[in-house]
Amino acid sequence: GELWSVELSSGETSKLLDDGFNPTYSPDGQRLAFDGRLAGAQRVWIADTRGRNPRQVTSDSSEAVVHTEPRWSPDGAAIVFRRVEKLKSDIAIVNPTTQAVTRVTDDYVVDVSPTWTPDGRGVVFSSSRGGGMNLWRARLGNDGAPAGLEQLTTGAGDDVQASVHPDGRQLAFSVRGINSDLWQLPVSPETGRATANPSPVLGTTRVESRGTWSRDGRQLAFNSDRAGEMNIWVLESPGRERRVTSGAGGDYQPDWAPDGQALVFFSARGGNTDIWQVRLADTALTRLTDAAALDINPAYSPDGRRIAFVSDRSGRFEVWVMGSDGSDQRQVASVGCWGHFVAWTADGKAVVFRGERDRQMQIYRADMESGALTAMRPVHSGGHMSFSPSQALIMDVSSHKVLWVHPVSGGEPYEVYQFPDPDVRIDYPRWSPNGRTIVFDRAAPRGADLWTLEAF
Template sequence: MEVLVMNRIRRAVAAALLGCLLPVACGDGGLEPSSCPEMAFVSDQDAEFGVYDIYRTFKPCDFRRLTAAEGRDVSPAWSPDGSTLAFVSDRGGGAGVYLMNAVDGSGVHRLATAADLWISRPSWSRDGRALAFAADWSGNVDISVIDPIGHGRGGTGLDRLTTHPARDFAPTWSPDGRRIAFTSDRDGGDSEIYVMDADGTHQRRLTNSPGRDEFPAWSPDGTTIAFVRASGGLERVWLMDSDGGSQTELTPDGGDMPAWSPDSKSIAFTDQVRGRREIFVMAADGTGRVQYWIKASTDESDPIFNPR
């Protein structure tokens, strides 16, 4: 046991000093370095204060910085074939949705104007032919969809799915491509989770809590939606059936930005550690929580698994 503890301490120190992506057990689970998952995430470790870049991991346990522009690059979203990352950035002024090569960060180009840096959160349809995000329509924040190569029904490449005067944001596609779950504060001011058909019809509410419910993430097997519930000054990851039933708290001590593994067996999320945001992975039932230590003095957030 003493040897095991010392090995974990050495890995943590190496991570802090060298910037290596090494997992450190935090709770009832532990992973060896060879088991690091492939994911993209956001970090400020190689940038000035307030500047965030997109990184990705490579097996067995390496990582690479993909963006290095002035500004903040956040909310990465992997295309279904694993070749492309969409993300939101305020580079050049104003929030926008961008695409880039998922291997080396090349080919960065702006796809559309986004509503806000923190709530737009792009999501790919399973066939890779549509990207949903929150767009600003003359001051109204609505769920919109664009073909990644810019072909839309409206002639501008962008289709508007919601038109409510309240904010509609943070969409997530169902795996079968028939529905989109999203966040809205249309009923009473507190944000809740809603779902609609992929064409914007049949909108209905899935949650109704005293706090904020937001940032849904649909499981790849289609049965479950992870989301963030904020109450009592703390954000926590919750699960519910795709129809809104069986709502269950997974992270009583805190957590946000949930993202599913391709096999629907694990969930990555972000939580606060000593005042910094760090990445964790847990089983889909909330057990086996493991922290992925990047650097002790930096923020890491917005994890998302490689779907391939």
């Protein structure tokens, strides 16, 4: 793209640069920051307001890494930007004079659209780290280093493009609507290949997401914002749906206890993102974790005595395990855990997850007692893995578009299904207990609204 300017008094336009995106003026109006490919890789640059004397201010280890969305700090001494490397989308800050870079986030969730607070002591950005795409604030210490993350918004829709009021007491943002329904795809239990076309299970104008079958296959739990807040619901029979949690905070990704009497999920309803349990008989809630960290993606063991989950309490996302009552919480592995599901093996002796070694994604099997790791065959993504009941096959989704099956013991993976509409996403596939159905999210955009947040 080209960079242009327009004189507001006369309407006269001027071309500044042949290559540039996301321009932003410095607070004193004397410089322009932008991202572009003037020297090959997409990096952050600064120039004068006429586009003259451009100077690259960021660099990186690979030309495949992209630097984008620069924004000046209020004092003009730093620029925050987004760093994209394969599946990673993080926030970083560069000093344009020294070119020293400080990483604000560094993990495998999606962080986008950074902007400064007026005092320069914080960065507000959109992130998927709490379940949905919501607004977060990174507080910065006196030395400019990150000093903690705070979730500002919860709930459905994508909260993006935040703008902080100059007095620092209010921010405006867009809520990008998503119509997400639960669909089912009939498949062969032996091969995972589709045996018929997909059809809707639940469809509203809101978000119905992350469906999971009870162990007997008779009920489907899911999270939905159909009543206003993102809560946990149960489809007890066709046309009969029951809300089992209520209130603000955002409740996501339920998983069934083997006896069908309870669900675990993660939520920020207590002020921090933790693992919660709801008893279905009376909808009583129990908070199972309460650490100053993000605890997400819980999964009951086959015997129901333990719960595996993902936590960043040790500095990055790792697999943890605890008793079903929240006792004996301990870390299982130390290779990172990046993805939406942790899957138990049928014997309950290990979990399978997507980890990282030497900055490369790898599927691992971790022994729950010893922590010993075994590398498994690669899968296309690994972020949405679901085992077939026999555990001979893994269903996953690639690029939020295509369902794939990967034979665990060998053989080439094969494509199962994708929608012809390029705007439609597929997420969170889960195999039914009898192996004959895959339930998944079918999501499509539906416009956006403007919101404000007071006294944040």
